[in-house]
Amino acid sequence: MKIRYATELATEDCIYELYENLGWNQYLKLSKDQLLTAMKQSWHVIYAYHENRLIGTGRTVSDGVINAYLCGLGVHSDYRGRGIGAEMTRLLIEQCQKAHLHLQLLCEEELVPYYEKMNFHVFAVGMKRS
Template identity: 60%
Template sequence: MDMNIRYTDEVPSPDQIYCLYDCFGWNEFLKLSKVQLHQAMVQSWSVISAYDEDALIGTGRIISDGVMNAYLCGLVVHPDYQGQGIGSEIVRQLVEKSRQKNLHVELFCTEELTNYYEKLGFDVFAAGMKDKRRDV
């Protein structure tokens, strides 16, 4: 595969986000429309997206108060492009931008992904919790 990946801080289109999230079943889990997903991206403190030509192949974002805390979320790379450092580069750019503002970067992930994030410089430090009523 020819790797001419372009990274940008522009928010992807609603169709692009929805399509990428659909590869992982996130749309079924989140139960949000294309417009709502796009709104979440637009309202993020920072977004980094990766493109192969015009195709969105990866994205991640930071939600933040802009003063103290920054939460990395929504990191996703299309299955055809995984294992090529794209997710690592998205994380690197988001963390660097957050560090420039002296923000404390944190994230929540499944246990299976802790090794991935540890390789990117994160440490396990707390137990994550979620509102179980949301799953009803």
């Protein structure tokens, strides 16, 4: 299976459809326009396509000088376990390294082993405001 990685969205609807598949919009409750704005205002975005279907995305938000935060990394449920998320992460790491940014991420506890395989390590306690 040939996967194409790009920095541009094929259509405005495809990112919304992917977030729906991932179940993220049940929590985020974003409109299509809000989601597109989030993508456009990110420091760097990677999209994964199989043929013309958007099957994955990941992005970093950054001040462009010191820190970058990996977020929104997800792969369509039909395509998981094929290294697509790892490749998107590698591409995002590469962009941050070129810019000399300190890359960080927050993840759910069950995802810690996944990111540890890519040389991330637990270094702080994350918190959020309700």
